[in-house]
Amino acid sequence: MHTVTENTQRFSSSPATVESFTSEFVRQLRYEQGVDLGFASSDDLYQALARTVRRYMIDNWLDTLSTQTAKGAKAVAYLSAEYLMGPQLPNALLATGLAEVARDSLAALGLDLDEIGATEVEPGLGNGGLGRLAACFIDSLATMDIPAVGYGIRYEYGIFRQTFVDGRQAEQPDPWLSKGSPWEFAHPDMAVEVGFHGHTERYTDAAGVERTRWVRGDCVLAVPYNYMVPGYGTKNVNTLRLWSAKATNAFDLQIFNAGDYEAAVRAQTVAENISKVIYPEDSTPQGKELRLKQQYFFVAASLADFINQTLPQGFDLTKIHERVTFQLNDTHPVIAIPELMRILVDERGIDWATAWDVTRKTFNYTCHTLLPEALEVWSVELLGRLLPRHLEIIFQINEEFLAEVRKAYPGDELRARRMSIIQEQPERAVRMAFLASIGSSKINGVAELHSQLLRDKVLNDFSELWPSKFTNVTNGVTPRRFLALSNPGLANLITEAIGEGWVKDLERLRELEPFAEDASFRSEFRAVKAANKERFVELIAQRDGIELPADAMYDVMVKRLHEYKRQMLKLLHVVTLYDRVLRGELRASDITPRVVTFGAKAAPGYKMAKEIIALINAVAKVVNHAPELQGRLQIAFPANYNVTLAEKLIPAADLSEQISLAGKEASGTGNMKFALNGALTIGTLDGANVEIYDLVGDEHFFLFGLTEPQVADVVDAGYKPGAYYEGNRSLKGAIDLIASGAFSNGDRNAFEFVLSDLLGKDRFLVLADYQAYVDAQDKVEVAYADQEAWSRSAILNVARTGFFSSDRSIQDYLDRIWHAKPQPVR
Incomplete structure (x- = not known):
């Protein structure tokens, strides 16, 4: 557990000595x-250490809360279903x-900081890029002294723990809270009651106005x-507030005494299911209802919390947009729009027109996708049954x-039919992205190309109606975790070259350009990379029992397993190299020693993704032991890729695989971490790759496709x-080798599901881009030599x-969308 040398003790709440x-x-x-x-166990030591470090943040945290409350400045409330935080201890020590x-x-007690820190279990609060981005953003908001609160769900079991059984993904619960979390503060006295089901009824209030109320079931x-x-380099400590679901009446003593013990706690079980896992499998009606319950649960609690706990008593809610901006991180929190309308109209008696004007000024929407199937819709039947008043609104x-x-028009x-929030076919359903677009002040994409495609294709009708609503904020990553913490060797080398201060001003990395021409600096840079590889090799051996060489090229593709991200294209390249060697077209000795590293989880109900995982592992089993390859080509696919592993793998990488089909990836943030x-x-040329390519230049980027x-x-x-298969000998050879059973113990049908789809549909044009990709990989071989x-x-x-700092992203949000001001703690 290392860190850069700047910032030592400067911003802890009280000076600390070793004593x-x-x-x-x-x-x-x-x-x-x-x-x-x-007599202390390793967990005892970790818990005590975490609470000790926490002790040095608490005063600043409480001072931040009181400062922001007293000043009444505009705040940012970030609504996100995910926060992929990573280990908390190293970040707290850095801050x-x-x-x-x-x-x-x-050390004075005979203990080792790194050994104790290694026992930390990272919070299971996210799945992938969306959650990692949210974590970066709240880090930057705190570092930049912006009054902000992150709202989400305290998932008891997170997404799932991935294991492989006979090469196939198996999902297990991730009990990250089994020993408690020393970083959280529970506040049951501030619990919020959230309702579901029931019905609506009309009534006349005391002033003779006809109104509607929701009678919750x-x-x-x-x-x-x-x-x-x-925050880093500041006394500011913001808050992430996560909601856990509990029953209002968790235990029925009468039923228990009657002997029906399961029924006695049924209400508790039903309630707690809401915050059990992130993204419950939704191929069943029950799964769909649980997902919608989760979404309403956390936004309803969050809006009530901000209105009742943060705003001063008696605050005029027609001015709420002057005190807060609610940022909708994708469509998961969009039900917050009708919820705020319900509060304003039904509970506060504000007239509809005024309430709608205020609501549209209060929300902003970030769209994170270009895939139509990823734009959430909820059936009218389900939404009307679960949230009847919201459907009326x-x-x-x-x-x-x-x-x-x-x-x-x-x-x-x-x-009008195209733009309606209500789709009519194949079933009547509510299009949440449309509701977000209509009910928000600003809509942003997350990379220049993505934002353009949002305007031109995905939300084209809306951009024609309201062109000024649309803007772009390219994603970023926090340099604290993904450089200073994860790559201390490089961080220290940078500091020695350009001095301190770059961790909060990442554009200063430009000052490194002259050092690229310095042979001694290049040598030191290579030494850092070699040490990072050694560190990763040691970790992967301990963690997964995978033995890897440290002197190979590390070719890395880590991201959610989805067809559009095209892990299949990377795998076909590996099979092609193997096939060339088998055919005698390529000598193994001519292959640069290469470790191809995958890290990916597939959604539990996503059959194709899970079949691709099985195929990758099957190819790895053969290739890694093929005598023909002389150990010069290996595949590593560690299970359960997470932030902890990323912090070791990314600094070790030589080649970053960002090979999605152009026009499908919104942005990506892994591409930024690898380049940094x-x-x-x-x-x-997809997502933020476009901007990386423009910044680094064609000579330093392997472009294809x-x-x-x-x-x-x-x-x-x-x-x-x-036609591509028939017309390309190398491609045909690779696919035929898979089809022959060479990677499945002779079973020719083992991967028929994948191959028939690839040859019949290939929705993401893997075969069309294959030859360009293989040619680019040949250029990689020459360049790496x-x-x-x-x-x-x-x-x-x-x-x-340096452009890809999340600090820059947040500044863009502040300038273009939020218009909140820093409120530093003195």
Whole structure:
């Protein structure tokens, strides 16, 4: 557990010495854990250490809350279904500047900081890029002194723990909370009651106005758990507030005494299911209802919390947009729009027109996809049964909106149907992305190309109606975790070259450019990369029992397993190299030693993704032991890829695989992390790859593949993947080798599901881009052979990608959308 040297103790709430830290650690161990040092388990030591570090943040946290409340400044409330936080201890040590004090204190007690830190279980609060981005954003908001709170769900079991059984993905619960979390503060006294089901009824209020109220059928409690989010280089400590579901009446003693013990706690079970796992499998009606319950549960609790706990008593809610902006991180929190309308109209008696004007000024929407199937829809039947009042509000919003459309485009009824929040086929359903677009002040994409495609294709009708609503904020990653913490060797090398301060001003990495021409700096840079590979090799051996060489090229593809991300294309390249060697077209000795590393989870109900995982593992089993390859080509696919593993793998990578079909990836953030850590990218012009390519230059990026307009042309012309297969000897050889049973113990049908789809549909044009990709990989082989030139390119990648700091992303949000101001704690 290392860190850069700047920031030491400068921003902890009170000065810490080795003696004071040791005293607090022993006190925590004795009085909180109830053990003496000599009898403490590794978990006891970790819990005591975490609480000791937490102790040095609490004063700043409480001061931040009081400062922001007193000033009444505009705040950002970030609504996200995911926060993929990663381990908390190293980040807290970095933010407080306590790393060296903690290390020396523990050493004086005969303990090792790194060994204790390694026992931390990272929070299971996210799935992938969306959650990692949210975690980066709340880090930057705190670092930039912006009043902000992150709202989400405290998932008891997270997404799932991935294991492989006979090469196939198997899902297990991720009990990350089984030993408790020392970083959270439960506040059951601040619980919010959230309702479901029931019916609506009309009534006349005391002033003679006819109104509607929702008579809820059942309720659960949303209990808040607060996590501190420390800023770097500041006293500001913001809050992440996560909601856990509890029953209002968890236990029925009469039923229990009657002997029906399961029924006695049934209400508790039903309520707690809401916050059990992230993204419950939704192929069943019950799964769909649980997902919608989750979404309403956390936004209803969050809106009630901000209105009742943060705003001063008696605050005029017609001015709520002046005090907060609610950022909708994708469509998961969009039900918050009719919820705020319900609060304003039904509970506060504000007239509809005023309430709708306020609501549209209060929300902003980030769209994270280009895939139509990823734009959430909820059936009218389900939404009406679970949230009857919200469906009524949505219908009224839609009625008024369609009137606006018809006025703007008279006679164009087809456009009105296209833009309606309610889709009619194949079933009546609510289109949440449309509701978000109508009910938000601003809509942003997350990379220049993505935002353009949102305007031109995905939400084209809306951008024509409201062009000024649309803007772009390219994603970013926090340099604290993904450079300073994960790559201390490189961080220290950068500091030695350009001085301190770059961790909060990442554009200063530009000052590294002259060092790319310095042979001694290139040598030091290679030494850092070699040490990072050694570190990863050691970890993967301990963690997964995978033995890897440290002196190979590390070719890495880590991301959610989805067909559009095209893990199949990477795998076909590996099979092609193997096939060439088997055919005698290529000598194994001519292959640069290469470790191809995959990391990916497939959604439990996504059959194709799970079959691709099985195929990757089957190919690995053969290739890794093939005598013909002389050990020069290996596949590593560690199970359960997470932030902890990413922090070791990304700094070790030489080649970053960003090979999605152009026009399908919204942005990506892994591509940014790899470039910042000195990996060269092989990629298509998709998502933020476009901006990386523009910044680093063609000479330092391995570009291949169809562009987005070319993809459209190929599809429109009637794409026939079989023609590519028949017309390309290498491609045919690779696919035929898989079909022959060479990777499945002779079973020719083992991967028929994957291959028949690839040859018959190939929805994401893997075969169309195959030859361009293989040609680009041949260029990689040649380039990597010249280590001086490769190091120069890698250093320039680091130097030219400071733009991708999440601090810059947040500044763009502030300038273009939020208009909140810093409120530093003095």
